[in-house]
Amino acid sequence: MGGCGSDHGGSLDWSSARDRARAAGGRAAVAVRAVPLARAAGAVLGADVRALTGVPAFDAAAMDGFAVAGAGPWELVGTSLAGAPAAGAGLAPGQAVEIATGARVPKGTEAVLPYERAERRQGRVAGPAEAGRHVRWTGEETAPGETVLTRGTVVGPAALGLAASLGHETLPVLAPRVAVLVTGAEVTTSGLSGEGFVRDAIGPMLPALVEWAGGRVDRLDHQGDDRAALAEAIAAADADLLVVCGSSSKGPADHLRAVLADLGAEVLVDGVACRPGHPQLLARRAGTVIAGLPGNPGAALVAALTLVVPLLCAMTGRPDPSWWPGPVPVAGEVAAHPRDTRLVAVRVQDGTAVPVGHDRPASLRGAALADAYAVVPPGWRGGGAELLRLP
Numbered sequence: 001m002g003g004c005g006s007d008h009g010g011s012l013d014w015s016s017a018r019d020r021a022r023a024a025g026g027r028a029a030v031a032v033r034a035v036p037l038a039r040a041a042g043a044v045l046g047a048d049v050r051a052l053t054g055v056p057a058f059d060a061a062a063m064d065g066f067a068v069a070g071a072g073p074w075e076l077v078g079t080s081l082a083g084a085p086a087a088g089a090g091l092a093p094g095q096a097v098e099i100a101t102g103a104r105v106p107k108g109t110e111a112v113l114p115y116e117r118a119e120r121r122q123g124r125v126a127g128p129a130e131a132g133r134h135v136r137w138t139g140e141e142t143a144p145g146e147t148v149l150t151r152g153t154v155v156g157p158a159a160l161g162l163a164a165s166l167g168h169e170t171l172p173v174l175a176p177r178v179a180v181l182v183t184g185a186e187v188t189t190s191g192l193s194g195e196g197f198v199r200d201a202i203g204p205m206l207p208a209l210v211e212w213a214g215g216r217v218d219r220l221d222h223q224g225d226d227r228a229a230l231a232e233a234i235a236a237a238d239a240d241l242l243v244v245c246g247s248s249s250k251g252p253a254d255h256l257r258a259v260l261a262d263l264g265a266e267v268l269v270d271g272v273a274c275r276p277g278h279p280q281l282l283a284r285r286a287g288t289v290i291a292g293l294p295g296n297p298g299a300a301l302v303a304a305l306t307l308v309v310p311l312l313c314a315m316t317g318r319p320d321p322s323w324w325p326g327p328v329p330v331a332g333e334v335a336a337h338p339r340d341t342r343l344v345a346v347r348v349q350d351g352t353a354v355p356v357g358h359d360r361p362a363s364l365r366g367a368a369l370a371d372a373y374a375v376v377p378p379g380w381r382g383g384g385a386e387l388l389r390l391p
Helices: 014-027 157-165 202-212 227-235 256-262 297-316 365-369
Strands: 033-036 065-068 074-080 095-099 111-114 119-121 124-126 147-149 170-174 177-183 216-223 241-245 266-270 272-275 281-285 288-293 341-349 352-355 372-376 384-389
Touching: 014 266, 014 272, 014 281, 014 297, 065 074, 147 157, 177 202, 177 227, 202 216, 202 241, 202 297, 216 227, 227 241, 227 256, 241 297, 256 281, 272 297, 288 297, 297 365, 341 365, 341 384, 352 372
Parallel strands: 074 095, 177 216, 177 241, 241 288, 272 341
Antiparallel strands: 033 170, 065 095, 065 111, 074 124, 119 124, 266 281, 281 288, 341 352, 341 372, 372 384
């Protein structure tokens, strides 16, 4: 996707920038860490997960009815409810206990006779019980120690429930640690924009985007436009990925390039030939990858989808969730830029991508209405376009 060439100096074409981000992520060393189940959703397993207990963990009734032993009719000798010990010392042939679904069956049980097939009369019960039926036998689903989830699996809701049922409190995951630094003396974190101040929109946006790509934001800080403070923050970064928002352009308050040079960082991407979002950066220093995003929220979102998402996915080997299969027809009049790739906010309706507008660099309104960005390369003459899915 994307085209070559730009009027932004040495900027990479959009497709090459994403490829370079993937390559950087693939070379990064992300440690496996144990996280609570509540924080593991969407992460990639960094090790196999084995059963700490069998499933079921005990012989239990699969239906409401009667646990029976031997041939019927059977004498009723008790009741067994879920969450309580099995009734009595066990069943002798010719005996039965009334039992609830999930309750432990007494020792000696050979089957459970469901209510709907049972006939109870004067302390006895009769019916066509089938040997072994309607009992969940210990370990029949999963044996203790059995591998149930393998390394590289993306943890979904069912995997979380399975892990809990097998006794796990945590899961070993590859979840890159991400720190976010939002810069700008004009940025405020509360209240209304006005009188030279703007409300931070990037800080609330990025953590969800990072989690969508498999990372976890461990720290989010704000600072002004001081070069020394920026250098100190980058030098002290303890994360797999540091995302610096703002300071990535070439204005008088944009210090990121100079700071990276002072710190001896290896610059991998210095500008991307796309609109919006061209003043973006990717660098590497001392085990931390640094992504520089524009300060305008709409441009920052495009830059994060360009560099941050493929980078994080490559760090863990997970599929890129922004991938949308196949080109999609684009409705309306969308003009290509002569040199840069355009990212146009669209909503997909009946198989057609319809531009929603409101996709200027400083605005998130279009992205909030959209399903995806249509990727419009230089020289595009209409028809189908590849899409970049939005979370």
